[in-house]
Amino acid sequence: MADTGCVSREDAKAAYQRLRAAHLSAVQATLEDHVARLAWPRQRVERYRTERLRSLLGFARERSPFHAARMAHIDPATATVEDLARLPAMNKQDIQNEWDRIVTTPDIDRAGAERVLAQQGWFSYTPAGLQVFSSGGSSGVRGVYVWDWEQFVTLACLAWRWQARDERASGSAGHPMRLAVIEAGEPPHASTPLFDVATGPSMQTVVIPAAAPFDQVLRAVAGARPTHLVGYASMIGRLARAAIVGELDIRPVRVSTNSEPLSAQDRHAIDTAWGAPVHNLWGSTEIGVQAVGCGHGDGLHICADEVILERVDAAGRPVAPDEPAARTLATGLAGRTFPFVRYDLGDEITLLPGRCACGSSMPSVADIVGRCDDDFRYGRRTVPASAFRHVLGTDPLISEYQVRQTAGGAEVLVVGSPDAAAVAAALASSLRPYGLTNPDISVSVVEQLPRHASTGKLKHFIALSD
Numbered sequence: 001m002a003d004t005g006c007v008s009r010e011d012a013k014a015a016y017q018r019l020r021a022a023h024l025s026a027v028q029a030t031l032e033d034h035v036a037r038l039a040w041p042r043q044r045v046e047r048y049r050t051e052r053l054r055s056l057l058g059f060a061r062e063r064s065p066f067h068a069a070r071m072a073h074i075d076p077a078t079a080t081v082e083d084l085a086r087l088p089a090m091n092k093q094d095i096q097n098e099w100d101r102i103v104t105t106p107d108i109d110r111a112g113a114e115r116v117l118a119q120q121g122w123f124s125y126t127p128a129g130l131q132v133f134s135s136g137g138s139s140g141v142r143g144v145y146v147w148d149w150e151q152f153v154t155l156a157c158l159a160w161r162w163q164a165r166d167e168r169a170s171g172s173a174g175h176p177m178r179l180a181v182i183e184a185g186e187p188p189h190a191s192t193p194l195f196d197v198a199t200g201p202s203m204q205t206v207v208i209p210a211a212a213p214f215d216q217v218l219r220a221v222a223g224a225r226p227t228h229l230v231g232y233a234s235m236i237g238r239l240a241r242a243a244i245v246g247e248l249d250i251r252p253v254r255v256s257t258n259s260e261p262l263s264a265q266d267r268h269a270i271d272t273a274w275g276a277p278v279h280n281l282w283g284s285t286e287i288g289v290q291a292v293g294c295g296h297g298d299g300l301h302i303c304a305d306e307v308i309l310e311r312v313d314a315a316g317r318p319v320a321p322d323e324p325a326a327r328t329l330a331t332g333l334a335g336r337t338f339p340f341v342r343y344d345l346g347d348e349i350t351l352l353p354g355r356c357a358c359g360s361s362m363p364s365v366a367d368i369v370g371r372c373d374d375d376f377r378y379g380r381r382t383v384p385a386s387a388f389r390h391v392l393g394t395d396p397l398i399s400e401y402q403v404r405q406t407a408g409g410a411e412v413l414v415v416g417s418p419d420a421a422a423v424a425a426a427l428a429s430s431l432r433p434y435g436l437t438n439p440d441i442s443v444s445v446v447e448q449l450p451r452h453a454s455t456g457k458l459k460h461f462i463a464l465s466d
């Protein structure tokens with residue numbers, strides 16, 4: 001592993017940008033193929049997916065001791081999506097405990113990945129062309145992840161192909177465009193490399209760190225004058241509310257949100273402020289990109305050519321589309337260096353029936369409203385996160401919020417100008433049906449909420465166990 005400890009941040013950034021330019025050329029060369037897939041009939045998507053699955057399982061079984069043990073009774077050459085149910089699920093503990101047995105290349109191990117993260121002055125590639133990222137994730141548990149060269153190309157195409165399709169259909173792809181990227185901004189989180197991607201030859205991009213004070217973000221976005229806006233859902237929602245009250249004068253023609261659940265309130269604010277199509281993205285550093293909104297119909301389109309999603313019960317058994325599920329397991333078909341096969345995402349999804357108004361046969365799921373891990377447990381009682389969201393997300397005087405569980409209730413931080421006592425009373429009323437007859441709720445109005453130091457993401461719900 002190359003030692004970058006003595007390389008200045010500026011030199012490291014320049015070296016990274018040179019190789020990344022080649023990487024982005026590979027994305028542009030592949031993007032048209034991914035756009036074309038959006039028009040494939042379902043049968044073609046399923047045939048392609050099956051072959052991708054067999055390729056992944058065969059490679060993982062030969063190169064990963066962890067997966068070889070799991071797949072001893074599976075023949076990758078004839079495996080189908082249905083055969084995945086014969087495998088145990090992967091979880092976050094597996095990643096922590098089995099990292100070196102999961103990775104499929106001798107070029108890197110967990111210790112080497114940690115050295116890359118510790119030594120890099122900027123985002124970087126290993127000598128083998130791998131990228132190493134770290135993330136606290138939606139659960140707050142730190143993870144270390146490796147993306148290979150071809151995996152990033154696929155993930156970038158999945159993230160941007162819906163927007164690229166519409167730009168090509170409208171004829172705007174050749175017009176000057178400016179993309180403002182409001183993400184982590186710097187290492188080690190994967191959001192900046194994945195979303196700082198131009199969808200056309202005339203697009204310029206600018207990255208604005210989401211963790212910066214909001215007034216700085218506001219000025220930077222105003223100065224960028226973006227035609228396209230992408231960023232964390234909570235931040236884009238807050239920018240939209242600033243635009244509504246006259247604090248921000250921009251006119252994006254397309255908006256993309258990611259990394260956090262897009263609430264109905266934030267979506268409404270975006271529509272009110274700009275009336276632009278919204279491409280919401282559901283992803284994870286483990287799988288990459290799982291589903292993306294097309295900007296025309298409801299919900300998100302599953303990336304069914306590159307991702308397999310299984311709705312399962314508590315025992316890990318698949319359930320029917322119209323049955324409730326306890327978990328969602330995901331298999332990322334593009335990730336060979338660190339394969340995730342039946343990985344427990346922790347998110348809850350609802351399949352949408354029928355065909356989307358956009359005409360694509362890619363199946364759809366409803367907008368992800370949050371992880372079941374966000375629910376709070378008080379002894380035997382469970383209070384869903386929605387009991388808090390219903391109150392906090394619908395108050396027009398609240399622009400952002402964070403809920404910290406306490407032994408008998410919650411401490412709530414809000415940004416805005418609400419009546420704190422009224423909000424506390426409304427929350428107490430919302431929690432009582434779940435068995436908390438006299439919940440202890442405190443509401444404090446603050447200037448800014450603490451975002452994750454490296455990712456800039458906002459964790460809305462913090463349980464006592466966190």
